[in-house]
């Protein structure tokens with residue numbers, strides 16, 4: 001239960017086409033994450049799957065059944081929103097059970113399903129409280145609990161962690177990962193947080209201006225980005241891009257227009273190396289040191305070194321890219337294998 005196929009999904013608001021023909025195959029039990037810049041259509045795509053928006057054209061099949069004309073409540077989907085969307089006057093327990101009650105589920109079954117979800121999410125101590133008496137993280141767990149009790153075949157999450165502070169985000173992220181392993185349910189999740197995407201997803205869908213740029217596992221996208229957009233979007237700090245002609249490679253390999261090298265794939269030395277440069281800024285993060293260099297070949301090269309290093313602004317250094325980790329792109333920004 002819980003497979004999803006999207007074919008040629010288009011969505012326009014007036015004459016503004018927000019989704020430009022989306023094809024996607026999600027297998028039962030998969031954790032799929034949509035990422036992309038603000039406004040690229042992530043939330044709209046999720047809302048179309050949920051039935052909260054109608055697609056302008058295209059087909060949506062859940063477990064092989066076309067659902068384009070099936071109302072949201074009948075799609076076997078539960079959605080968790082960034083804003084939690086809890087009822088303030090109801091207790092945690094009643095918030096979690098409300099959907100089942102409205103669907104006419106017998107009371108003993110509601111009790112049993114709420115108890116199970118509550119224990120899974122460590123919400124037992126809070127069942128009698130109202131949302132105002134909970135922290136943001138606890139509220140989001142209640143919203144997730146409300147989704148779980150419905151035993152949907154498909155969970156949809158719309159930036160569920162973005163209202164939480166950094167520590168709670170990590171904790172709730174781990175809870176969602178554990179939940180996915182326990183429930184073995186299909187989950188589709190929208191985020192603009194790369195770390196969430198890289199750590200939770202079986203499969204990441206990178207969207208840009210209403211179209212899919214690439215679909216792949218987190219490590220596929222990191223190691224084999226299909227184009228400059230994906231290469232620049234996945235990985236932080238961002239990959240360095242250098243016009244090939246500046247490196248003298250264009251002559252040797254005519255099709256190569258741009259060279260990409262990730263900051264963590266560049267070695268640094270004070271004595272010798274491929275590119276001479278000057279440190280214009282150094283960020284000492286403890287676990288990492290991030291250096292921004294001005295070099296003869298590129299205006300700005302970002303280098304990420306593991307651990308602490310004593311480089312400072314104005315130091316003269318030599319940077320050497322790891323040859324095996326270089327990405328090459330053609331004139332259409334596509335990766336050259």
Ligand SMILES: Nc1ncnc2c1ncn2[C@@H]1O[C@H](COP(=O)(O)OP(=O)(O)OP(=O)(O)O)[C@@H](O)[C@H]1O
Pocket residue numbers: 013018036037038039040041042043044045192
């Ligand atoms: N109801 C609507 N009416 C008109 N335009 C809309 C509507 N909903 C979304 N849009 C537009 O569609 C585009 C995609 O919006 P969407 O919310 O899907 O993007 P997103 O990728 O989720 O962005 P963000 O990361 O900022 O939430 C935007 O240009 C937005 O302004």
